[in-house]
Amino acid sequence: MGMPDIDLPNAEVGKVCLRFAPEPNGYFHIGHSKAALLNKYFAEKYKGRLIIRFDDTNPAKESNVFVQSLLKDIDTLGIVYDAVTFTSDYFPQLLKMAEKLIQEGKAYVDDTPVAEMRIERSDGTKPRCRSNTKEKNLELWNEMIRGSDQGKSENFEFFCSTLSLASVFGVRVVVCVVLTPNFSVLHFFQVRSAA
Numbered sequence: 001m002g003m004p005d006i007d008l009p010n011a012e013v014g015k016v017c018l019r020f021a022p023e024p025n026g027y028f029h030i031g032h033s034k035a036a037l038l039n040k041y042f043a044e045k046y047k048g049r050l051i052i053r054f055d056d057t058n059p060a061k062e063s064n065v066f067v068q069s070l071l072k073d074i075d076t077l078g079i080v081y082d083a084v085t086f087t088s089d090y091f092p093q094l095l096k097m098a099e100k101l102i103q104e105g106k107a108y109v110d111d112t113p114v115a116e117m118r119i120e121r122s123d124g125t126k127p128r129c130r131s132n133t134k135e136k137n138l139e140l141w142n143e144m145i146r147g148s149d150q151g152k153s154e155n156f157e158f159f160c161s162t163l164s165l166a167s168v169f170g171v172r173v174v175v176c177v178v179l180t181p182n183f184s185v186l187h188f189f190q191v192r193s194a195a
Contacts, residue, residue, distance in 0.1 A: 006041070006042075008042060008046065011042075011046050012046070013046050013047050014046070014047050014048065015046075015048065016042060016043065016046035016047075016048030016049070017048055017049045017050075017051065018039040018042055018043050018048060018049070018050050018051070019039070019050070019051045019052070019053045020035060020036050020039045020050065020051070020052050020053070020074075020079075020081075021052075021053045021054070021055045021087075022052075022054065022055065022070050023054070023055045023056070023057075023058065023061075023062065024054050024055075024056060024062045024063065024064070024066035024067045024070060025058060025061040025062045025063075025066060026066060027066065027069055027070075027073075028069065028070055028073035028074075032070070032073075033077065036074060036077060036079055037077060037079070039079075040077075040078075040079045040080075049082045049083075050079070050080070050081045050082055051081065051082060051083045051084075051085060052071070052074065052081045052083070052084045052085070053084075053085045053086070053087065054067055054070075054084070054085070054086045054087070055087050056086045056087055056088050057087050057088070071084070095145065098141070099138070099141060102134060102137045102138055102141055103134060103138070105134055107137070108129055108130055108132055108137045109129065109132070109137050109140035109141050109144065110127055110129040110130075111129065111140065111150070112127060112128065112129055
């Protein structure tokens, strides 16, 4: 019995690009294997590219030891990849996109203390910082970029709403300041997908 034939709807041969994005904070596990082998399958089937992109956005838990170990295990599985990149390689572009979202009124900076923020979310209360002007948000954003005392506050976070700006539940923490240097580059941002 052979492998099942799985398709990617509307995928074109030679135009598929996949990425396997482990966080380098531990050793290879069965979940990594499943994702990596599925990416390998589609890259081979569609004569596409496979990029290993280390999600190095939580420097307190990550290490180059894990990067090297993960790459060795990927090779052991017979996975051939086209490139190795790190999320931190793209921080300048990500920061520009974040600033653009602020300028478009689609994102804001929130310096609400974490405990108060949790209460607001639990109660469905609109965060007070959501009403800040674009100018105020850019001022606060620049404090984060500069790494000032205010900007380094662990409660000082950048939010992007995925829903209407009137919705409390559409908020996602995208960037917050962390004081731990990254193992691959020195920076002070942590990118997260959800609060």
